[in-house]
Amino acid sequence: MEKRETIAVGTMAADDILLEVEHLKTYFYLGKDKVAKAVDDVSFAIKRGETVALVGESGSGKSATSLSIMGLVPSPGKIVSGSIKLNGKELTRLSEKEMNNVRGRDIAMIFQEPMTSLDPLFPIGDQIAESLLRHKKLKKKEAKELAIELLKKVGFVRAEKMMKEYPHQLSGGMRQRVMIAIAMACNPQLLIADEPTTALDVTIQAQILDLMMDVKEEFDSAILLITHDLGVVAETADRVLVMYGGQIVEEGTVEEIFQQPKHPYTKGLLKSMPSLEMEVERLDAIPGSVPPSHQFPVGCRFADRCKFAMEICQKENPALFQTNGGRKVRCHLYESEEGEHE
C-alpha cells in the first residue's frame, strides 16, 4: 500500500518547485498516552508564483501545517518526522537563528487577527522599518523611505502620516494592509496567509483579496492560502489541497475541485454550503463532526460521516491514490480505478 502513495511533486519540473513538503508529521503531546496527530503524513509542493489553497474545517490540521513550515510549532507540539524544503534546502534541520533569517526574508506570514501580530507600543512605520533593517543592509533613512513606499503599494494614500500612527488607531482592514506591507517588505518567495480575511467584513475582504493578488503579481511570490472559506478559494487559488483529520484527502486544480470533486468529504463540503447562485430547500449537511486529533480511528478518518463507507473503510485508512486522470484522492472508492491503471 505504501508504495502506491504518490509524492506530490511527481509531475512538476524540479526547478519550478519552491516548497516541497514530504511525509510531514507534527504531533502535539498533550499528556500521557494522549498524542494529537495534528499533521499526519502530509506531502505537497508549491511552484514558484503559484497560489495554493489549503482548505479544511477547524481541527483539520491546516494551521499546524503552516506553522510547521514557518518553524513556529508551539509547545507541546513538534515536528516528528518528514521534510520541508524551500528551494531544495531542508528547513526542519535549521537552527533557530538560521530559521529567523528565513522567516520574513524568504517566507512571510499574515494571520487572521493582525492586532495580535502588530506591537501596540510602536508606530506602524517603526514596525515596517524594523523588518527591513533585520533582513536588508539599509540605512535607517532608506528603510523609512522604503516603508513609505510599501504603505503606498498596499493602498494608503497618506502613507507619510501613517508611519507615525499606532495599530489601535486603525480599523481591521487597515491593519491587515499594514501586515501585508510588512510581509512583503523583503520580497518573500512564499507568502503564507492563514485565514487573512476571516475577521473582516465582506466589502473589506474583497479589497484585501484584490490587494493580495496584486501584491503577488508585483513581487512574483507564491501564496499558501489557509482558509475554511470555499468562496475565497474559488476566487484566488490555482490549486487546492483539501485537509481532513490531519491528512490531505484530495488535491487538484481549482477547476477540478469545484467542478468535479472526487472525495466524498469535498463533495459534502461543497453541497453543505449555502450559495448565492443556487437555491435549495434543505442543505445537504454532512452528519456528525470531525474526530478529535488524539482519537483518530484505525480506518478512514471520514468513514463515520461518509454515506459511501464500505467495510474496508472501517479497517484501513486509504492512501492518497492517484486516479486515471491524474487526480489525487484519499478514498477507497478510487482504489480500483488506480489498480486498473497500473
Place this chain on the structure above:
Amino acid sequence: MNNKEKILEVKQLKKYFLLRNGLFRTSSASIKAVDDISFAVYQGETLGIVGESGSGKSTLGRTILRLYEPTDGDIWFQGKNIAPLGERELKPFRKDMQMIFQDPFSSLNPQFTIKRIVEEPFLAQSKLSKKERTEKVLQLLEKVGLSEDALTKHPHEFSGGQRQRIGIARALAMNPKFIIADEPVSALDVSIQAQVLNLMKDLQEEFHLTYLFISHDLSVVKHISDRVGVMYLGRIMEIGPKNAIYDNPLHPYTKALLSSVPKTNLKAKRERITLHGEPPNPAEPPSGCAFRTRCPFAHDRCITERPKLAHQGEGHFVACHLFEKTAANSLSS
C-alpha cells in the same frame, strides 16, 4: 405577505449609546446604533437582517427583546407596544420572545449541567414538578438531536455545533412564538452550519416559529429567509422579499455587498463593485444618506437630505434618492 398577521412591528425605533468623554464626563456624543428603523415581521416567516460589523444589526435584535432600553420608538409585539413596559409587565411577553446567540459557549453557564441549563426557563416561569421538568428537558433535547446522556454533561464536553443545539433547546423551552437568532451559525464550520440551519428550518415548521435572523453572511441569509433587510450604519437601506433583494437589488450598497461575496461557481462572470474606503465612524455619521461617503452615485441631495424608505412595488422598499421618483408613482398606482 400583507394578508398575514404581523407578529412584530417596530416603528421609528432608536437606540443611542451615550459616549461620555473628558475628565468630568461633561462632553457627550452618542452612537446611533439603531437610528429610526421601522419594519414589520409577519407570522411564521423568517426576516433576515444583513449588515457588516457596526451596522447596528445586533443592537436592533437586543433592543427589540428589551435587553437594551430603547431610546425612542415603538415595539409592537402581538398587538401591544412593549417599548414602554417595565420589567414586571414585560414578563408575560418574555416567554414568547427568545434569543439564540452566536457563541453558545459564552451564553451557557460552564458550571451547570445541560439539564440545569435547559430547565432554567421552567424554574423561572412555571410551576412544574421536578419529574415533569426532566421529562420536558428530555423532549427538548430529542427535538434538537441530542441524546439522553447529554443531561449530566457540562457545556465544555460538547462541540460548537452541539452547544448551539443546546442553546436552541433552551430557547424553545417556553414554547416561544418569536425567536431572534443573532449570528447563530457564524462560529460553526460549514458542515456543522448546514446541520444547524436545517434544524432551525425543521423546528420552524414544527412549532410555527417566526424568526428574525441576523447575520453578516449573505449566502446563509438568502438560504433561510423569506424577506431580507439590509442595514448600514444603524439604518435599513433596503428591505423586501428575498428574491427581490438578491435578484434585483436596487440600493448601491446592496449591489456592492452582493458583488463582494466570493462565488464558488467558477464560470460565473465576476463583476465586483469594489467599495472604496471603510464604513464611517458610527459616532460621526455623515449628514444626509449614511452611505454617501462610499457611494459611486452620491450627489448633492445625498449630503443634505436623508432618503426615506420608499416603496418600489411588491413589498420592496429602498432608501435611496435615485429611486424616490419612481416610488411616488408606485405608491399612487
